[in-house]
Amino acid sequence: xxxxxxxxxxxxxxxxxxxxxxxxxxxxxxxxxxxxxxxxxxxxxxxxxxxxxxxxxxxxxxxxxxxxxxxxxxxxxxxxxxxxxxxxxxxxxxxxxxxxxxxxxxxxxxxxxxxxxxxxxxxxxxxxxxxxxxxxxxxxxxxx
Numbered sequence: 001x002x003x004x005x006x007x008x009x010x011x012x013x014x015x016x017x018x019x020x021x022x023x024x025x026x027x028x029x030x031x032x033x034x035x036x037x038x039x040x041x042x043x044x045x046x047x048x049x050x051x052x053x054x055x056x057x058x059x060x061x062x063x064x065x066x067x068x069x070x071x072x073x074x075x076x077x078x079x080x081x082x083x084x085x086x087x088x089x090x091x092x093x094x095x096x097x098x099x100x101x102x103x104x105x106x107x108x109x110x111x112x113x114x115x116x117x118x119x120x121x122x123x124x125x126x127x128x129x130x131x132x133x134x135x136x137x138x139x140x141x142x143x144x
Contacts (some may be wrong), residue, residue: 015117020094027089034073035087041066043096047143061122061129065092068132077135083127 049051053130072075072085095114096112122129135141 006038015120019092019097020090020117023093023097024090026093027086028039030089030093030097031085034075037069037073040089040092040096041069041144047096058077060101060123064133065118065122068129071132071136071141076141077132079135080128084128088121090123091117098122 030040045066049057068077068080069089069092072080094117
């Protein structure tokens with residue numbers, strides 16, 4: 001399911017940026033507010049649906065991450081390490097930020113940093129995400 005390399009120089013540059021550091025700080029606040037997580041995921045889905053060209057390679061995986069975050073916010077799924085959860089959430093926060101390392105309004109390349117970071121997060125935490133997929137199957141639950 002996840003075919004991405006962990007060592008991606010674009011993602012590395014994004015992770016070192018002040019924008020991603022800000023997203024990580026926000027992620028910790030979001031974890032205390034299920035409503036904020038739900039609003040964030042709704043916003044991210046709208047953005048992903050609107051411009052999914054750089055995201056189409058890992059669309060299914062991205063939707064799985066959204067479901068994982070919703071299940072966490074609802075309190076039904078907690079079997080994910082804190083670090084994984086924070087970094088996945090921070091990556092989604094970064095994705096919805098209109099002004100980041102490469103601003104989204106730059107046509108053609110504005111989403112490349114977002115896509116790179118999301119791909120890195122999904123590759124880095126593939127085991128945690130796969131556990132969630134297995135949990136969904138076992139519980140016959142899917143969070144849309």
